[in-house]
Amino acid sequence: MGMAPHTDSSLFTILHGTQPFAGLQVLKDGIGWVPVPPVSGALVVNIGDILHILSNGRFHSVLHRVVVNRTHHRYSVAFFYMPPLDSKISPLSLDPPRYPSITRKDYLDLKAKHFNDTLSLIRI
Numbered sequence: 101m102g103m104a105p106h107t108d109s110s111l112f113t114i115l116h117g118t119q120p121f122a123g124l125q126v127l128k129d130g131i132g133w134v135p136v137p138p139v140s141g142a143l144v145v146n147i148g149d150i151l152h153i154l155s156n157g158r159f160h161s162v163l164h165r166v167v168v169n170r171t172h173h174r175y176s177v178a179f180f181y182m183p184p185l186d187s188k189i190s191p192l193s194l195d196p197p198r199y200p201s202i203t204r205k206d207y208l209d210l211k212a213k214h215f216n217d218t219l220s221l222i223r224i
């Protein structure tokens with residue numbers, strides 16, 4: 101199954117794939133979509149939106165997608181690690197906050213409406 105471009109709403113995501121990650125691509129600034137290089141036996145750890153906010157934007161929740169083809173089966177397992185819905189998420193940084201304090205639930209409600217624009221929308 102392919103996936104449209106998105107960022108994960110998790111704190112972080114751990115991905116395990118057969119056919120290591122063939123089809124997973126990340127969007128690199130100024131370059132475009134690049135495949136995630138397959139490393140046999142490795143897991144991929146993806147930074148999610150919550151870690152993006154907690155790190156005050158220092159760690160980026162990368163836009164990624166999955167492309168499929170008609171000739172190869174592809175299986176992957178994703179583990180989304182996230183705090184409870186009512187947790188308050190705020191930047192843990194001494195720098196001026198670039199994101200407001202927001203519960204994970206309120207963030208998800210916004211993301212349901214604004215999808216991949218949500219992080220830039222709430223940015224201070």
Ligand SMILES: O=C(O)CCC(=O)C(=O)O
Nearest residue numbers: 103108115124166176178
């Ligand atoms: O299947 C993959 O490699 C990635 C899946 C993914 O991005 C997701 O489930 O959010």
Ligand SMILES: [Fe+2]
Nearest residue numbers: 106107108164
């Ligand atoms: Fe994802």
